[in-house]
Amino acid sequence: MDALLLEAVVAEAAARLVEQELLRVSFLGTSRYLLRFASLARDNLLVSIRPELPRFHLVAAGQRIREERPDRFATLLDHELVGAVLTALSRQPDDRIVTLRFRLPRRDDQATERRLVVELLGRSANVLLLDAEERILAAGREIRNASRRSEAGAIYRPPPGRDALAGLTLAPGSLGAIKERFADPADFLAPLCPSLARDLRGAGGSVMEAWSRLEKILQSAATGSWAPVVYSRRPLAEIGQAECIGRDDLVVSALPLRAGLPETPGCGSPIVVTPFSSPSAAVEAGLGLLERTRDFQAKREKHLALVRREIKRLLTLVGKLEAERTRAGESGRHRLHAEALLAGLSTAAIAAGVARVPDPYGEPGTTIAVPIDPALSLQGNAQALFDRYKKGKRGLLAIGTRLAAAGERLSAWRRLLPQAEQVKQWADLEDLRTAMDRLGLIHAPPPRAPGAAPRRGEAAPARVRRHTSRDGMVILAGKSGEENDTLTFKIAAPWDFWLHAAGRPGAHVVVRNPQRLKVIPDATLREAAGIAAFYSSARAEAHVEVHYTQRKHVHKGRGMPSGQVLLRRFRSIEVAPHLPASSLEDV
Numbered sequence: 001m002d003a004l005l006l007e008a009v010v011a012e013a014a015a016r017l018v019e020q021e022l023l024r025v026s027f028l029g030t031s032r033y034l035l036r037f038a039s040l041a042r043d044n045l046l047v048s049i050r051p052e053l054p055r056f057h058l059v060a061a062g063q064r065i066r067e068e069r070p071d072r073f074a075t076l077l078d079h080e081l082v083g084a085v086l087t088a089l090s091r092q093p094d095d096r097i098v099t100l101r102f103r104l105p106r107r108d109d110q111a112t113e114r115r116l117v118v119e120l121l122g123r124s125a126n127v128l129l130l131d132a133e134e135r136i137l138a139a140g141r142e143i144r145n146a147s148r149r150s151e152a153g154a155i156y157r158p159p160p161g162r163d164a165l166a167g168l169t170l171a172p173g174s175l176g177a178i179k180e181r182f183a184d185p186a187d188f189l190a191p192l193c194p195s196l197a198r199d200l201r202g203a204g205g206s207v208m209e210a211w212s213r214l215e216k217i218l219q220s221a222a223t224g225s226w227a228p229v230v231y232s233r234r235p236l237a238e239i240g241q242a243e244c245i246g247r248d249d250l251v252v253s254a255l256p257l258r259a260g261l262p263e264t265p266g267c268g269s270p271i272v273v274t275p276f277s278s279p280s281a282a283v284e285a286g287l288g289l290l291e292r293t294r295d296f297q298a299k300r301e302k303h304l305a306l307v308r309r310e311i312k313r314l315l316t317l318v319g320k321l322e323a324e325r326t327r328a329g330e331s332g333r334h335r336l337h338a339e340a341l342l343a344g345l346s347t348a349a350i351a352a353g354v355a356r357v358p359d360p361y362g363e364p365g366t367t368i369a370v371p372i373d374p375a376l377s378l379q380g381n382a383q384a385l386f387d388r389y390k391k392g393k394r395g396l397l398a399i400g401t402r403l404a405a406a407g408e409r410l411s412a413w414r415r416l417l418p419q420a421e422q423v424k425q426w427a428d429l430e431d432l433r434t435a436m437d438r439l440g441l442i443h444a445p446p447p448r449a450p451g452a453a454p455r456r457g458e459a460a461p462a463r464v465r466r467h468t469s470r471d472g473m474v475i476l477a478g479k480s481g482e483e484n485d486t487l488t489f490k491i492a493a494p495w496d497f498w499l500h501a502a503g504r505p506g507a508h509v510v511v512r513n514p515q516r517l518k519v520i521p522d523a524t525l526r527e528a529a530g531i532a533a534f535y536s537s538a539r540a541e542a543h544v545e546v547h548y549t550q551r552k553h554v555h556k557g558r559g560m561p562s563g564q565v566l567l568r569r570f571r572s573i574e575v576a577p578h579l580p581a582s583s584l585e586d587v
Helices: 003-017 072-081 172-181 185-189 194-202 207-223 279-329 331-343 378-421 426-438 481-491 522-534
Strands: 022-027 032-037 044-048 055-059 085-091 097-103 113-119 126-131 136-139 229-232 250-253 272-275 349-351 354-358 367-371 465-468 474-477 497-501 509-511 544-550 565-567 571-575
Touching: 003 055, 003 085, 003 207, 003 279, 022 072, 032 072, 055 279, 072 113, 072 126, 072 136, 172 185, 172 207, 185 194, 185 207, 194 207, 194 250, 229 279, 250 279, 279 331, 279 378, 279 426, 331 354, 331 367, 331 378, 378 426, 474 481, 474 522, 481 509, 497 522, 509 522, 522 544, 522 571
Parallel strands: none
Antiparallel strands: 022 032, 032 044, 044 055, 085 097, 097 113, 113 126, 126 136, 229 250, 229 272, 349 354, 354 367, 465 474, 474 509, 497 509, 497 544, 544 571
16 A cells, blocks of 8 residues: 555545544454544445555445454454544655554543554554653564564654655645656656556656656645545456466556556566555455455465375375284284294203294204394293284284275375366355365364453463263363363363264364263263264254264364364264253353
8 A cells, every 4th residue: 555545545534533532443363454544434444454555445324344352452452442533644754654643531540642644664563552752552463573563652753764765745735845856757757656657657758747747646645536446357256266466467546547558478467457546445355355365365375274284294104004913914924933932942042132943934954043032031022023023913903994995095195186276266265165174174263252251361261061871971061262272272181072063063062081981872872972063053953963083183283263173083973962960160
């Protein structure tokens, strides 16, 4: 979002929001905050400090907006600014920095003013809450750059502006000073609006015409007569969520460009020009689309990485099991050595931990060397070799079973890979998530409503629901993504039983198993499965499929959100959602 476009948005927002009361601050996730005002049109102001795409603009009141549980900064803004009146909204002339001044209602601490400084500076993008003396109260992001680090209590220092723009404003009266500092009007526009500067250079014409056009741009800025336009390679409505939009494939400009978008080799399609009635509408349509496509692509790549990671893990597991099967297949050699020792007790020649005895299955006169434990007799060594033979024989059966199961899972995940690679829209992604759930990936539940969440930093101990089954076994159920993780990975023992509604957001359910039973009793299984179905989004359905396994088969991959896990092994049961008749208590 360039400075000229920001100037247009700030002027538009100031005309509608100054002297309006702030009703609420909402958190939209990923460093995005929505300020809701009590204007007649119920205007909303979006402040996004995402480093890759910072933006600041009005949002239509009727637009459907998905809120998320507020982070610490959103909670603080809501506490500090709700009920305050916006008294001024301005942009710093030489940079993409916006200041909002609020007049506070009467308070016990006698504070009368708060300031919100929005720095739309790329990787250093931030929003800071200041008091009337410009001391920093809090910041939306922790910036590692020492020059932009914001410490609570320190006096706010704006970033150094561009010296070449010092003292200059976007007004016709500054034209003389601009000519004194810049030989080319495009050089003045370059830090403010790269697309207009590039357009000015590429449009041709004399230097006088270029200066004349710059004067018209300054007049538009002074009078607020903007004509916002979005330029794209294709109509905005036809750009799919899975499409990669290049840097020069979509441009939002506060004023029309003569040359349009830069030429792309091999792209013969005409440029699509989409005008808008307001700067905020253009920013929302253009940069909002760009943000949504990036979000979708990030989620798609994350799920694709999960599929590939699970395939890689299963390939490694199959390789290890095949190596174990090869080693176990050599157990027949232990039996041969044991029989040779017993047959050659009287003729064995022992030296350096090796017994050389006749080969009972070889040609007459041939011998074999059998490694032995000098601390044991030859009979004891023979018995130890027979034991190793029996263990290897049993291991072959177990390894074969595990190898077949791992191979089956590997085939299932491999069949899922083409589907993951061909995700084109949200519906495809939901289908992929459903298929991954069938293979044991439990997805995280949606976030709680903002009002139900504790502030970050406050003590919020994990709470679980506790039931007792008819068999006397304790059943625990989580209440949120974080509490599900705590229950599964900090409270539950590896041998406890674990349940979750298949393909539905819901609670993790754990059945305590101190006796280390291999199989969960049927009555308890049905009660616990009913609880898992009841505490899921499928509560109203007649029958719900529930996955169950032991806790040791539940794993969490790196980067998985709270509540999302992967089941290495599981079975399923179909039950009706219900709570047992036993007492229920929160612990």
